[in-house]
Amino acid sequence: MSVVLIAEDEEAMLEIFAQVVEDLGHRTLRASNGEEALLLARTEPPDLVVSDHMMPRRTGVELLRTLRADVRLKTVPFLLLSAARPLGLEEADVFLSKPVELETFEQAVENVLRSRPARESRQEAMPGGGRVERSSGTVREEMLNWVAHEIKTPLSSARLNAQLLLRKQGERGPADERHCAETILRQLDRMNTLVTSILDAARLSEGKLALRMVPGDFTAFLQELVQEWRELQPQVEFMLKAPASRLDLPFDAERVRYILNNLLSNAVKYGGEARRVEVSLSLSPGLAVVQVRDWGVGIAASELPNVFERFHRVEVAGGHGHGLGLYIAGALARLHGGSLSVQSTLGQGSTFSLRLPLSGSVRSL
CATH class of the missing domain: 3.40.50.2300 (Response regulator)
Known part of the structure; x- marks a missing residue:
């Protein structure tokens, strides 16, 4: 004892x-x-x-x-x-x-x-x-x-x-x-x-x-996160497209987890009957790019410029958020020296893209 x-x-x-x-x-x-x-x-x-x-x-x-x-x-x-x-x-x-x-x-x-x-x-x-x-x-x-x-x-x-x-x-x-x-x-x-x-x-x-930037294998981090969502939402198909090799970059794991959990939660919530979410990891010059795609209700073109604003709620069926999730996610992406953007067509789904620098570059807001 x-x-x-x-x-x-x-x-x-x-x-x-x-x-x-x-x-x-x-x-x-x-x-x-x-x-x-x-x-x-x-x-x-x-x-x-x-x-x-x-x-x-x-x-x-x-x-x-x-x-x-x-x-x-x-x-x-x-x-x-x-x-x-x-x-x-x-x-x-x-x-x-x-x-x-x-x-x-x-x-x-x-x-x-x-x-x-x-x-x-x-x-x-x-x-x-x-x-x-x-x-x-x-x-x-x-x-x-x-x-x-x-x-x-x-x-x-x-x-x-x-x-x-x-x-x-x-x-x-x-x-x-x-x-x-x-x-x-x-x-x-x-x-x-x-x-x-x-x-x-x-x-x-x-x-x-303030961020706590720690170098780590981002590929492994993403694989673990997607697996957690597979266990949490077994009725949804989560597809992951990522390189098999390590991808080392400095990031605040807790804050990036918040960003991606927000995107994945929205993809599940507004994914419609498809019940399918695709997560991909790719590289562009100096950046790691994570995309979260669904084939659900989508976002009207008139709403797109405002989705990352504080307290803004997208008018879609089944929505009951507090209007802060995407605002915080976007701000955290900028703090990392990266960005968060969205492409969407009403009735065809949405793709959110998180870009993170391959080398540490923390910014102030």
Whole structure:
């Protein structure tokens, strides 16, 4: 049995995280703020620390840095949770974005605890207590992080409880009750998507959204993404046309995943009866070009100049988006130094083209 310290200022989230960890067979220590968590860790060194970031008296990252500066605690694994993307998140052993999936959280806890005995000692980090001065963050950015925390934390709690309810019902549970729980999850996911989009749009408009550019095999990334969609939407045929060889380029995997997920989601939603989506990867001078094509309802010529504008909704049957997805996708493409464009004919389908530079060229908006 391992000892897991959980630091979370929201009582409902603290309770659900502790319940999940205890159901996995571990003992928990519970703290409602960063200072309390530090005191508990120094009193009984845990095998794992699970901490929210935005907490009173010491943030999650500040707690992490203080533990790393303590000779007795510097090798304790740290799992950081946040609705925002705080500076310093890469210093944690694992970072999970709220709202977090139940199975993802369970797997992360088990994986970290399983690997703990083989961990090597870390080098000292942030001596002198780990308190750091704030960088040039603005009040607006702090407000955005606060909004993300205050909205996504109850969302995360509600999702985890709904997932636990579904698990307890099992396959033998009443069908109407399972349907209600699944409906709740879908609506919570829609709320989370909307909140994330609003926050990203605000950060983009203020030039506050930074990319994490890492060189990688883009072909393998695209193959993995398309396979995820095949498993997610088995009733749709996803075709991938891509070179068999590696294609190395610098890109922010999370942000490019957002762009392509948006395009693939729209292709499925507006693909009509064809139930077919084609993804292709090709090269043009200095660029990698990803095209997502469907054979669905298409977009009227009068709508095409406006599809990437903020809050614009294309008037098509079955559409219920929030008007931010393509705006954010286009802005993220430009941040990469690339572009996003569309060709479409009403009644014949659409082709969206994402162009990314083969060499790093991050731009400001």
